[in-house]
Amino acid sequence: MKKVVGARLKRKEDPKLITGNGYFSDDIQLPGMLHAAILRSPHAHAMIKSINVEEALKAPGVVAIYTGKDLEGKIGPVPSSWLVPGCNLKEAPQYPLAIDRVRYVGDGVALVIAEGRYAVRDAMYLIDVEYETLSPAVGQKQSMQIDAPLVHDDIENNIAFHWKAGEIPEEVCENAEVAIRQSFYIQRVAPSPIETRAAIGQYNPGSGELTLWCTSQNPHIHRMVLSGVLGISEAKLRVIAPDMGGGFGGKIGVYPDEALVGYAARDLGRPVKWIEERNEHFTASNYGRDEVLDVELFGKRDGTLGAIRVKNTHNVGAYLSTMGPGVSTIDFGLMVTGCYKIPYASCETFGVYTNTTPTDAYRGAGKPEATYQIERAIDLFAKEIGMDPIELRRKNFVQKEEFPFTNAQGLLYDSGDYEKPLAKALEMLDYNKFRETQKELRKQGKLIGIGFSTYVELCGFGPSKVAGAIGFQGGVWENATVRVHPSGKVTVYSGTSPHGQGHATTFGQVVAEKLGLPMDDIELVFGDTKAISMGWGTYGSRSVAVGGTAVSIATDRVIEKAKKIAAHELEAPVEDLVFEKGIFSVKGAQGFERTFQEIAKSANMAWNLPEGLEPSLEAQSFFDPENFVYPFGAHIAVVEVDKETGQIEVKRYVAVDDVGRVINPLTAEGQVHGGIAQGIGQALWEGAVYNEEGQLLTGTFMDYALPKARFFPEIETAFTETLSPVNPLGAKGIGETGTTASTPAIMNAVMDALEPYGIKDIEMPLTPEKVWRAISESEGK
Amino acid sequence: MAIENVNVKVKINGKERCAKVEPRTLLTHYIRDDLGLTGTHIGCDTSQCGACSVMVDGEVVKSCTVLAVQADGSEITTVEGLGDVNNLHPIQQGFWEKHGLQCGYCTPGVMMAMVGLLKQNPDPSDEEIREGLEGVICRCTGYQFIVEAVKHAAQIMRESEVQLVGEER
Known part of the structure; x- marks a missing residue:
């Protein structure tokens, strides 16, 4: 039989999605359902003087209107779930609706409930709010200044947290032959x-059960947090994540809006639906990144790196989001040395409140920023000492035989062979030939550049005891139940919550291979807190490494029990039982066999079970890994810059990733492509922009540039497989490799292309205007 | 004074349907909420993302930017009309076979847009497909496997001479 794990299978998820039979949130229709709309602040910072709902209440179909004052004492603030210790973290309470002061454009002011999608908006626009505007705090560095307006009156200098990790002996910096100092702004992206x-x-007044369908990457975290906010037992709150149209971190957060909907449904005793509009999404949904990085990289002229010192000034927005505080501290600050053997590192992070929408995890969360600064700094270092950037990287790589390797900040890299993907990528690109071509083209006046990014990232959240130590308000183990029905068909329940990643397929492959069943015999259930006992959701590239492992272990337990039953029926000692391709047989005794389906029936009927064995065939696993997993790889970008227009064209993109065991190459490649597109988006086109009044200037897809198909060349991908010792699958994580690696690869390529002009850095995104200006200015010098 | 609701009648996926709606009702809401065909999705409200693309009288239309009354009397095809699981349209086969979707939310609209492209150009190059995808946004795939999916569909259609949507089957 062909191996199922590792096979390029098409997805189980797809038939319903390609025929219009998905079941997304807005597809849900319930009897008597009302619609909700949230009136949001048009000001970045203002006092609410009065709210007049009189006219709005008279509008046709209006059922109820709630303001912040109405809800005071009835519904609690929505807390952050990552309270990083040791950093003087100051969490300002975020009430689901602003009570007397709004703190960002998009802050909720009133909740309107009405009959019908259009009626609710008509009514919302009739609410009259009188504001007294205040000066806003915009931009993290400005907001830390003594005279900056305070977002929260009792939080001095707007500093939400001040975190430090790592020490560098002063002489290492002072005596360094080479010191690269550069600031980078990792701009805010959506x-x-x-x-x-x-x-x-939907609330059942009889049973007291509240069901909340919501776009959540982690329904059990939503249940845990919202049960506190709403004051309802976790046992009476059912959170369901239906099919979801992507997340990328933006749907990790537990938001005020979900609490409001739950509250209104319970208060009114009727189902309530809230669907966010796109413009609303740009103001009310968490952003990613928005970090200013001041980097100093020290070393010797021969290319030996000695230390890296980084200061991260992170714009957390007006409130601390669910995972926000962990992103620029733990996720970023412990990874600043990247895949290099740099003996010393230190990171100091300021989290700064501003009058903008909160920021949270976005695909990669901290690791793309960490990779960006080290990969950009390495290139600057290479230029400074006149060394090929590849050579400098190789010289400082953690070597294959040094794993497991403890980096300067104390993280233990599980396994790695950094040379392998780099060598493969260089071969795919034909590097030496490229450099010759580049010389030729430069002579013709063409600006061609090549950029590298050799990365490692922290994935697979994670060991729960570590989660506790770093202030994460949850465990990060994972749970799976494998339930075998009397027919031998199988349902698998997982605490991960996929929204495009294809876990039904990849997890199905793990089970199919072990049980010797066709993929069609295995169904996967995710995202329902009533069906799945517990779990922590999908983010941080944890699903296969942690959730997939739980599935694998639970399946092994099913086999173990099934063997006992088969041994009993075949009257053989259990040690002599062999299970292969779905058949139990007795070693050395031909013809003594039971199929998996026969044993499934025996187990469920329980007519003749071994003494002391419980009926049914089902097993659960709660897997808590001992360490994180650390995927790595090498990405290479080739770009051409049009010096007349500043336009950048990505000519080639080669990605070689090592994510440990690849369960399904097809979906793995899909993850890589998608991640790269987003990472290149950050480098070249995307960026949320606020003006000095704190007004968002990029509130639609007309002004926020999401990448289009014609922006990309064909991405060339390959994998190397260095297994992780952390889990029995040997899997690492793949979801975030693309966004982690691609942004610096592109930036390094553009800077290489602009080398003739001596340009060291341009702030992202590299719009044609910025590039053109940089070229023009350098020509004028 | 309340504006009276109007009757909008269409032939959708081969079936005559009608519903009484407010005159301001968007075609996409008419299709989703009034006719109950929820395969067509809404992504941006400003006609950039194309998740709501449907075919109206053989033309690809972003249904969030058209009023239902404007479509009165027309023939509409949505994703539900492309093919069912046992009889998939080549574009659906292409998307499944080549992993042209991840979350699947933009997919119905993207497939409709690509049916429109293949109608005009049965043998598009990669570049032409990427140009043809200008009106849609996919955040998951990076588009590469969408390009593969469309090429695969084009090949099936050329080989089997499958009739395109909006023509007589």
């Missing part, structure tokens, strides 16, 4: 799932 956020609440 995760932008094509489906916006949504919530639908």
